[in-house]
Amino acid sequence: MADSVHISILNRRSFILATLGAACSAQLFASSRAFADAGAVLPFERTAHFEEALQKFLTGVTPVEGLIAVDLPEIAENGNFVPITIVAESPMTDADHVRKIHILSSGNPVASVATFRLSPLNGTARVQSRMRLARSQDVIVLAEMSTGVLAIATMTVKVTIGGCQS
Amino acid sequence: MANNPRIKLPDSVKAGDIIEVKTLITHVMETGHRKDRDGNAIERNIINTFVAKFGDAEVFRAELGPGISANPYISFQLRVPGPGTFEFAWIDDQGVKVVETTPLNVA
Structure with a gap:
């Protein structure tokens, strides 16, 4: 009995060591690749x-950062x-509320x-959904406020397996 | 074809509460960018519009593009004005409209 316990501990230790070794080399590989990417195209092309669509929103307005919290995975498998998940900072009153989130x-x-249309009836400007990402890229969220303020947030998501049909 | 709409609302709700309304429906959300085995383009068919009403008032609307995942999940918030019934509607590119009504039990 004691022997078998001993053996299993040894096995586990060697397994852990082997796993650590593999993880380290994988990380080395990943970081060297990230470094190569940095030299080529960063931010993502x-x-x-997209530029055309974004410009339509930005003409005549200076967007404000820091009013929208976007929860997206850094790496999407x-x-x-x-x-x-998008939360826009707003009192959601008749005078000051989020009208649209893009x-x-x-x-x-x-x-x-997607475009979501909100009103003071919502109480909180918080929406959730699931999206497709064809490749690693930036996701831009815009919120149009009733006061004329345009809020913007930019998130970068690395995609392992692209949603190629999107 | 859109079917099997599912709605999740909190169990106990008081007037004035801000609640999360979770919605889900089964739909392929075909993007129009895919091809079938013979190389023919598969026609786009997505749910392009989602509308939520509470009583007579429209409380939320979403215009969706092909970048929304299959079986679209959408959640939003509502400040509960009092007891009432939700009416949710999903409309796809082929004009198919699925309507689901859900009462909200307010304590």
Whole structure:
């Protein structure tokens, strides 16, 4: 009995060591690749139709950062289902509320992912959904306030397996 | 084809509470960018509009693009004005409209 316990501990130790070794070399590989990427294209290349869509929102307005909290994974393993939570800071009163929240994708075949229309009835400007990401890219969230303020937030998501059909 | 709408509301609600309304429906959300085995483009068919009413008032609306995942999940918040019934509607590119009504029990 004692022998078998001893052996299993040894096995576990060697297993852990082996795993650590593998993890380290994987990380080395990953970081060297990230370094190479940094030299090539960073931030991720944005599509022309995305730039066009973004410019439509930005003409004549200076967007404000820091009013929207976007919860997106840093690394999305499956680009077909990427959960997104958006919370815009707003009292949601008649005088000052979020009218629209837009999600724009900088690397999908279609830039406009969704538009949500809100009103003071919502009480809180918080929406949740699941989106497709064709590849690693920036996700831009815009919130149009009733006061005329345009809030913006930019998130970068690395995608392991792209939602290639998006 | 859209079917099997599911709605999740909190169990106990008081007037004035801000609640989370979770919605889900089964739909392929075909993007229009895919091809079938013979190389023919598969026609786009997504749920393009989601509307939520509470009583007579529209409380939330979403315009969706092909970048929303299959079986779209959408959640939003509502400040509960009092007892009432939700009416949710999903409309896809083929004009199919699925309507679900859900009462909200207010203590």
